[in-house]
Each structure stands twice: as structure tokens, then as C-alpha cells.
Amino acid sequence: MKMKKNIYLYVVAAIVLVYIILLTILYCSEAADSDAVIRTFGDAFWYSLVTLTTVGYGDLIPVTPLGHVIGMVFLLLSAGIMVTLLGAGVTFITSEGLPLLMLGMQRHKNWYYFADYGVESNTLAANICKEDRNALIIYGEKRSSQSEIPDYPCIYVSASPDKIVAKKKNMGNRCKVFLMKENDYSINSRAAHLDQLPVDVYARTTSGQDKLAGNITFFHSYECCARQYWRSRPLCSHENTIVLIGFGNYGSSILERAILTNIISIEQHVTYHIFGDAQEFLAIHYRLGELFSLNQESGERDSLIFHDEIWAKSHEVMEQADRIIICEDDEQKGWSIFWALNKYYRVSGRIDLRSSRKTPGISCFGSNEDIYTPQQIIRTGINKAAIMINELFRRSVSYPTLSWNELDDLHRQSKIAAADHILMKTRILLEDESITELTSDTVKSAYNRYRKTGYLESVRETYRKLDHMRWLRFYIFYNWSYGPVRDDEARQHPMLCQYEELTLEQRKERDAAWELMGNIFVELE
Numbered sequence: 001m002k003m004k005k006n007i008y009l010y011v012v013a014a015i016v017l018v019y020i021i022l023l024t025i026l027y028c029s030e031a032a033d034s035d036a037v038i039r040t041f042g043d044a045f046w047y048s049l050v051t052l053t054t055v056g057y058g059d060l061i062p063v064t065p066l067g068h069v070i071g072m073v074f075l076l077l078s079a080g081i082m083v084t085l086l087g088a089g090v091t092f093i094t095s096e097g098l099p100l101l102m103l104g105m106q107r108h109k110n111w112y113y114f115a116d117y118g119v120e121s122n123t124l125a126a127n128i129c130k131e132d133r134n135a136l137i138i139y140g141e142k143r144s145s146q147s148e149i150p151d152y153p154c155i156y157v158s159a160s161p162d163k164i165v166a167k168k169k170n171m172g173n174r175c176k177v178f179l180m181k182e183n184d185y186s187i188n189s190r191a192a193h194l195d196q197l198p199v200d201v202y203a204r205t206t207s208g209q210d211k212l213a214g215n216i217t218f219f220h221s222y223e224c225c226a227r228q229y230w231r232s233r234p235l236c237s238h239e240n241t242i243v244l245i246g247f248g249n250y251g252s253s254i255l256e257r258a259i260l261t262n263i264i265s266i267e268q269h270v271t272y273h274i275f276g277d278a279q280e281f282l283a284i285h286y287r288l289g290e291l292f293s294l295n296q297e298s299g300e301r302d303s304l305i306f307h308d309e310i311w312a313k314s315h316e317v318m319e320q321a322d323r324i325i326i327c328e329d330d331e332q333k334g335w336s337i338f339w340a341l342n343k344y345y346r347v348s349g350r351i352d353l354r355s356s357r358k359t360p361g362i363s364c365f366g367s368n369e370d371i372y373t374p375q376q377i378i379r380t381g382i383n384k385a386a387i388m389i390n391e392l393f394r395r396s397v398s399y400p401t402l403s404w405n406e407l408d409d410l411h412r413q414s415k416i417a418a419a420d421h422i423l424m425k426t427r428i429l430l431e432d433e434s435i436t437e438l439t440s441d442t443v444k445s446a447y448n449r450y451r452k453t454g455y456l457e458s459v460r461e462t463y464r465k466l467d468h469m470r471w472l473r474f475y476i477f478y479n480w481s482y483g484p485v486r487d488d489e490a491r492q493h494p495m496l497c498q499y500e501e502l503t504l505e506q507r508k509e510r511d512a513a514w515e516l517m518g519n520i521f522v523e524l525e
Contacts, residue, residue: 022070023048029066036063048074100167102155107171109136112178113164113199115190116141117156120180120204120221124372126152131374138164140190160190165197176378179203185216202377206249217379224376225354225366226253229325231423232365233352235262236433239322240270241349245311245337246328247276250354250366254327255281255304259288259477260417263470264424266462271303273321275311282306287476311337315345322349327366331356338362385419386412388519392512398505408488410478417474418513421467422520425513428466429453443521450514464510468499471510 023044030038038044038060047060051074062071103111112128114121117139125137129152137154140161157164161177168175177199185191185203194201195216205218235242235258242258244251255274262270288294293303307314318324318341326341328334331354338353355364370376387404394401404412422443427435429446453459475496483492495506 019048022073026062026067026070029064029070030062033064036067038062038067047071051075052077100157100159100163103138103157103164103167106136107168108134110134110173111136111138111164111168111175113138113140113161113175114178114180115161115184115188116181117143118180119368120372121178122150123368124178124180124374124377125150125154127369127373129153140164161194161199162197165199170198175199177201178377182206182221185218219377219379220253221371222249222253223257224371225250226257227420228370228376229254229352229365230257230261231420232370232436234423234427234433234436235264235270237264237268239349241273241317241321241323242270243273243275243311243317243321243324245275245324245326246334246354247274247278247281248327248329250327250329251276252278252281254325256477257420259292259473260470261420261424263421263466263473264428266465266469269299269301269303271297271305273305273307273314273317275307275314278306285477285479287479287481291473291476312340319346319348321347324349324351326351326353328354383416384523385422385516385520386415388523389415389418389513389516392516392519393509396512396515397509414471414474418467418470418516421470421513422517425466425517438520440521443517447517447521450517454514460511461507463514464507465499467510467513468495468502468507470513472496 023041026038026047027041027044030036030044031040038047043060047062050057050060051071062068110132112125112135114125114137121139129135129137135153137150137152139154139156140159141156142158143149143156161175165175175198177194179185179188179191179201181188182204183206185201185205191201191203195214197215199215201216203216203218204221206220206222244255247255251274255272258272282288282294288304291301293301295305297303297305311318324341324347326334326337328337334354338351341347341351350363352363352365354366355362356366356368358364358367358369390401390404390407394403402411404415407415423435423438426438426442426446427433429449430442435442450463454463475493478491480491480493480496482494482496483490484494486493495502495509499507
């Protein structure tokens with residue numbers, strides 16, 4: 001790179017030297033003739049400019065033979081210069097030059113850089129612009145002539161993130177970088193050294209931890225879909241039989257979120273019927289049998305029944321289910337199942353179908369518009385609630401605990417799962433199952449209800465049992481077991497036992513998740 005730069009400098013220096021020599025020859029030849037009008041070096045310079053730019057005022061002209069030769073050289077050069085300037089202008093407009101210039105003029109805006117343009121990128125960018133009026137979307141590629149022009153402010157520039165960030169010059173908020181292709185972080189050359197740039201990176205993945213480096217955050221589209229599903233369609237008290245058809249990436253994520261968040265009563269006994277290949281899931285989560293009745297319906301606790309046969313053979317299950325969730329990874333296959341159920345079965349419960357597009361009259365979930373949102377991907381609200389839970393927990397116990405930034409991925413997920421359950425807690429406290437989103441008024445009312453009823457010992461014990469039940473499910477799902485002392489490497493914890501076996505201090509720890517609601521409604525306001 002340095003050698004190439006030196007060559008450019010030598011070429012420029014040579015051109016300038018030749019130009020000065022030509023001017024000197026023109027001046028000397030004309031100044032010696034008494035009839036010449038080019039009498040000074042400044043006259044020679046002015047004549048060269050007028051000629052090279054093809055303006056041709058005619059106020060100065062050479063009269064000597066040598067002056068005519070120099071004039072012809074300038075005339076010939078003028079055509080080349082104009083072509084060069086025109087080419088440079090076109091190149092500037094069609095290449096990176098103009099977009100980078102436009103970026104430099106908008107440093108005060110909030111920059112969101114997408115490595116490429118696609119359906120997911122376009123959906124997230126549009127949702128970002130709805131929430132952030134000062135947003136500037138940057139696509140790291142040239143716009144295809146076949147793609148539609150987005151109806152939000154955006155710039156297409158085929159440049160690497162480090163070049164984009166350099167244009168920002170640390171003005172305003174940090175640039176956010178999105179890698180929207182699955183597992184793109186490990187193969188995209190532009191992702192190299194992102195951890196060293198002053199940016200926040202969000203990379204789509206199918207597996208792996210939530211965090212990699214300080215500024216790298218992974219997100220799972222399947223997990224986003226599952227979160228969105230149970231948040232918009234929470235479990236109701238009358239639902240005792242839930243059917244999941246399809247157990248690929250979407251199905252396993254939906255069951256995972258159900259296990260971690262669908263806790264509404266200490267006496268609940270919900271049965272989940274799962275149709276699909278669950279061998280790997282059961283092999284990984286091998287401790288589920290400690291909290292759930294596996295492959296046998298129970299009237300005392302939740303049951304997970306995994307079916308080897310196809311869903312169509314289980315007629316009674318389909319017809320008696322309170323809810324059927326069609327969550328095939330193959331969307332077209334899911335639609336085929338949906339039409340078959342409606343056409344040939346007497347279904348009494350609701351049918352929810354995963355679809356990337358919403359369809360009027362059909363209960364669809366998991367559309368791109370619902371999954372690829374700032375709340376789901378950047379997760380500012382979710383993490384803020386989780387951080388609050390961690391701080392409340394730290395203040396409620398007498399022993400040393402870790403701050404949010406010191407927590408590993410597992411324990412961050414534990415706090416996030418607790419934050420996800422806030423909606424359920426609100427519905428439980430207000431005894432209102434029509435609530436599907438958190439507002440400052442609903443959370444405030446729920447918290448006031450908690451304060452009014454929580455002083456009663458029996459009620460407080462119920463609240464604590466509910467959250468302990470939720471807490472147990474999380475750690476059992478991640479294969480922790482009971483141990484007399486906490487050992488993170490061995491995945492053992494002294495509270496992984498029945499609620500009745502806890503000490504009074506351990507039981508009080510469960511209050512933090514309920515007390516959080518007092519902070520949540522203030523934030524929502």
C-alpha cells in the first residue's frame with residue numbers, strides 16, 4: 001500500500017514538473033517577441049488554464065512558432081483532461097465516493113450498518129426507522145437494479161465496516177452493525193476485527209452463546225420467534241393440552257420458552273404433545289424428568305409427551321387439544337398441515353401457524369415484521385429488566401454476587417428468563433388473562449396488588465413457590481443438579497430442591513423477581 005502511494009506521488013510530481021517546463025518555454029519564447037501579448041509568466045499560466053479547460057476566451061494567443069507548438073500541446077491535453085474529469089465524475093457518483101461523502105455529511109445521525117441487503121435486513125431496518133427518527137441505514141453493498149427502493153433513509157456503499165466507522169469520527173451514538181445471515185460472523189470477511197472497532201455488533205446464529213466479545217451479541221431468529229409467540233399468546237389457565245407439530249429449530253425453541261416461562265399456578269398440570277424428532281433434544285436436556293412427567297400424562301405436574309408417529313394418527317389428541325401450534329421449519333409443509341387440520345378434523349381449540357407473512361383470518365405468528373424488531377434483536381428492554389433483576393437480587397442477599405457485566409452467558413440467560421416471566425406475573429396478580437403486553441399502568445396496578453396481598457403469609461408463600469418453580473425449571477433445563485454448596489463447574493446448587501426444603505433466607509430470595517415490578521413501571525413511564 002505504501003509503495004502504491006509513493007508511485008502516485010512520483011507520477012503527480014512528474015506531471016507538475018512537465019507542466020512547469022511547458023509554461024517556462026511558452027513564457028520565454030513569447031517574451032522575446034515584441035509583438036507577443038503573453039508578456040509575463042502569469043499570462044502564460046492564464047493562457048494554459050483557458051486552453052486546457054477548453055474555455056478559449058481568445059484574449060491571449062501565442063505568436064511565435066515555439067509558442068504555437070506549446071499551444072498545440074495544451075490543446076491536445078485539454079481533450080484528455082476533459083475526458084479524465086468526466087470519467088472521474090462518473091466514477092465518483094457510481095462508486096463509493098458519493099455515498100461516503102453523504103455519510104460524512106450525516107455524522108450526527110444514528111448509524112445502522114447492514115453487511116448485506118435481504119428480506120430480514122430490510123424488515124429490521126424498516127422497524128428501526130419507525131422507532132428512531134434519527135436513524136440512517138447503511139447497506140454494505142451496491143443496490144441491485146432488481147430490488148425495490150426502500151421507503152426509509154438509506155445509503156448503499158460497498159465498503160467495509162472499518163471504513164464506515166472511520167467516516168463517523170466518533171460523533172454521536174456508536175454505529176450498530178448487523179450480520180443478518182445465519183452464522184455469517186464466522187465466514188464473512190467483513191466481520192474480521194469487528195471486536196476491535198467502536199461499534200455494537202449483532203450477529204444472527206443458529207447456535208452458540210449470547211455474547212462472544214464485549215461488543216459482539218448473537219441473536220437466534222428461532223428464539224426471537226418463540227419469545228414473540230408466548231409473549232403475544234401467553235398460556236391461559238383453561239389450557240391443559242398443548243400440541244406442537246414440527247420439532248425442528250422453531251419447535252424446539254417454542255417448547256424451550258414454554259418450559260421456562262409458562263408457570264401460572266403451583267397446581268398446574270399442562271400436557272404438551274410434541275410431534276417430531278426429539279431424540280437430540282431429550283439427550284441434551286437429560287434432567288427434564290426430574291420436574292416433568294415424560295411420555296405419560298400426569299394430573300399433578302406438567303407432562304411432556306413425545307410422539308414417534310406422525311401427527312395425523314393422533315386423532316383424539318388433535319380434536320381435544322386446547323391449542324395446536326404448527327411450527328414446522330418448512331413453511332410450506334406447515335401450511336399443508338394447517339389446511340388438513342381444518343379440512344378433516346373436528347378441532348375445538350385454537351390453531352396457530354408459523355408463517356413469515358401475516359394472512360388475514362388466520363392466526364399466524366413468527367412473521368418477519370414481528371421477529372426482526374429492535375426490541376427482539378437489540379433487546380434493550382429485555383436486558384434492562386434483566387439487569388434490574390440482578391441488581392435487586394444482589395441487594396436482597398447477604399453474600400457477594402456478581403454484577404451484570406461479570407455474569408457468564410448462562411446466568412445472564414437466567415435473569416433474562418426471569419424478565420420474560422414478568423408478563424405472567426402481571427397476569428397472575430391482576431387475574432386478567434387478556435393482558436398480552438406490559439404498560440406502565442398494568443405493571444403499576446400489578447405491583448400495587450402485590451404490595452397489598454404480599455403481606456399475607458400464605459399469599460407470599462404462593463408467590464415465592466411460583467418463582468422458585470420457574471427458577472428450578474431454568475436450571476434443570478440446563479442440566480444443573482442439587483449440591484450442598486454452589487459449584488458452577490459441576491453445575492450444582494444448594495437451592496435445586498423442593499421449596500419446602502429451602503431455608504427462610506433462600507425463600508426470601510424469590511421476592512426479588514416480584515419486587516422488580518416496582519422498578520419496571522417507573523421505567524415504562
